[in-house]
Amino acid sequence: MAEVRKRVAVLGAGPVGRATAAYLAHYDHDAGIWSPSGRGTAPLMARAGGLGKGVIEYRGALEGRVEVDVLRSPDALAAYEVIVVAFPGHAYDRVLPLVLPRIESRHIVIVSGALSLVPLWLYEQAGNGTARPLVASWGTTLATARRSERADVEIGSVRARFDVAAIPAAAADAALACCQGLFGDRFDLAPSILATAISSVNPVAHAAEALPNLTRMERGEDWYLFECMTPAAARLAEAIDAERLEIAQALGLKVRSLATHYQLSYHVPLATVAEMAAAIHARDRAPLGPRTAEHRYVLEDMPYGLVFYEMLARTAGIAVPVMSAAITLACAAYGRDFRRENRLIDLLRLEGLGPAGLLARCAG
Amino acid sequence: MAEVRKRVAVLGAGPVGRATAAYLAHYDHDAGIWSPSGRGTAPLMARAGGLGKGVIEYRGALEGRVEVDVLRSPDALAAYEVIVVAFPGHAYDRVLPLVLPRIESRHIVIVSGALSLVPLWLYEQAGNGTARPLVASWGTTLATARRSERADVEIGSVRARFDVAAIPAAAADAALACCQGLFGDRFDLAPSILATAISSVNPVAHAAEALPNLTRMERGEDWYLFECMTPAAARLAEAIDAERLEIAQALGLKVRSLATHYQLSYHVPLATVAEMAAAIHARDRAPLGPRTAEHRYVLEDMPYGLVFYEMLARTAGIAVPVMSAAITLACAAYGRDFRRENRLIDLLRLEGLGPAGLLARCAG
Incomplete structure (x- = not known):
């Protein structure tokens, strides 16, 4: 009640x-x-x-x-x-x-x-x-x-x-x-x-889940999301996540790692992303991964997730090569320019604000 | 005889x-x-x-x-x-x-x-x-x-x-x-x-085959190489190939496209890479793709293929964003720096030669 x-x-x-x-x-x-x-x-x-x-x-x-x-x-x-x-x-x-x-x-x-x-x-x-x-x-x-x-x-x-x-x-x-x-x-x-x-880790995890499993999605296969967070996919997730944490640090903010999110969302012990994914899969044998390439894991999380993070990295004056590579590869594979699909960056006129200006505006 | x-x-x-x-x-x-x-x-x-x-x-x-x-x-x-x-x-x-x-x-x-x-x-x-x-x-x-x-x-x-x-x-x-x-x-x-x-298209095709199918390789699955050259993978291949053709053009050289290579290697009509891959698969139902991530499609073709092309692009003064993204993503997924694994670039002291110097040296 x-x-x-x-x-x-x-x-x-x-x-x-x-x-x-x-x-x-x-x-x-x-x-x-x-x-x-x-x-x-x-x-x-x-x-x-x-x-x-x-x-x-x-x-x-x-x-x-x-x-x-x-x-x-x-x-x-x-x-x-x-x-x-x-x-x-x-x-x-x-x-x-x-x-x-x-x-x-x-x-x-x-x-x-x-x-x-x-x-x-x-x-x-x-x-x-x-x-x-x-x-x-x-x-x-x-x-x-x-x-x-x-x-x-x-x-x-x-x-x-x-x-x-x-x-x-x-x-x-x-x-x-x-x-x-x-x-x-x-x-x-x-x-x-x-x-x-x-602090949203979805764009990070979803990029590392979608890209190395893209043909599974496109072919409409049944595949277990965490079973296919293999060591290579997990290393990719960790590399992108490290860049996300760097952006936060450069802006003077502290956010949780993907691994900690997995711990808090899926209630498994803190370990490497590969180990945590294996633990989640062993326990749940679920969920299935996306069964279409036209899925929010890419269509939402690329433009509104990684592209936004990449813009924040520019604001903070740092490079995020793995994140940028994931976006560029997704653009090529989809034949779309996800960097132009995030309308909020334009509507909010976020581009060009310095870190201090951005933080001040976010304070209201 | x-x-x-x-x-x-x-x-x-x-x-x-x-x-x-x-x-x-x-x-x-x-x-x-x-x-x-x-x-x-x-x-x-x-x-x-x-x-x-x-x-x-x-x-x-x-x-x-x-x-x-x-x-x-x-x-x-x-x-x-x-x-x-x-x-x-x-x-x-x-x-x-x-x-x-x-x-x-x-x-x-x-x-x-x-x-x-x-x-x-x-x-x-x-x-x-x-x-x-x-x-x-x-x-x-x-x-x-x-x-x-x-x-x-x-x-x-x-x-x-x-x-x-x-x-x-x-x-x-x-x-x-x-x-x-x-x-x-x-x-x-x-x-x-x-x-x-x-003119070697293997690094291009293999990158587009390996990355969107990486977890299949890593998990030792049986998968058909050309069946899994899906439209998204094929678009990726075409985007990387377009950059390879640009490098050749910038160096004043002419090389065949990946599609033409498919035509000459697999004897199928010239079409989009996705269509040609589908035609090869429909006819051959073979070959199977790599059943290990530790495969020359990545271990050979990243350092000695795409990394070499990327070096040529620098020599020619052009950017190859999709190629570079594929290398960067593979490095992150493998936890290796493939850009440092091509020993020939160093041994031959190729870095820093201009286009004319490079062509002259290649003439012997």
């Missing part, structure tokens, strides 16, 4: 959005869910009795069946206190313009797995630039989640601890209290939304 | 060395074969009657069983007119110092699939620098060949046409005549051994 019951709208009805809404309703909050296209909520509504209601069945680390409200449009946000943004990065510039005009100063907005400093855009453009909500930035998502045949969402694991930061930074304690009240004691307060932006 | 029977020593008793020696003996030349370690010739000798003899059984594009002489040491080269170097690039700096003192000015040396301008080293260091043999440089190997369970070597295909060049360049006609006499009408004379050095 929630100590303080809140009305929370989750934007995005993919696996992470469903898991987040399910978690909230499971712990007795009034959860709403919105699918920008309507496709994500249609099956939930089909199973519910009442108009505007949906049912989420969830299995795995958390199991149950809850009823949630289904938002018909962003106008419905007026009825909510907290908004959780839970759709992938490559939908930001398409979906957020529909939402931004409806965000008010009284709202607390939580960005789940915030990539590319999108909390900064939300903060600066809320209410078309007239509102100043409190925006909380999460370094990753609440849970690992995926589509499932036996339920609406399969929750792989609920992360034990991850970073949260806020803009304006002065209101960080209020953001932390809100997150803890809704999701429990699993948050570490980071000094800046920039730290949480760099 | 050979028009002019010659005594030809093949150095290297791996698949390509065996295929080359078998081809020569098949067409009635006196072929010898030398395995630096002795491991490659031991099974051939076990099957032969006489001391110092070996038998090669070959299947595939050429089939038969021939007797060859087995060289006990490079001293035996004194009895041969032509020497064919047919071992992989990453053995050059270990094996060639044993051979160089035994090469005389009267020798014609043919380097099969010459990587990293090794013909230049052979020419300059033969007889410890006192001899001046005629060295012919092949842009690729005579045949595609691999280890086989049903014979000593499986010959996938004998290439229809490929480039040859000579050092000294003034003696190119003699080199061409020798190659044609031994191996038939399948050679196009290139203007410089530098052109043949750039």
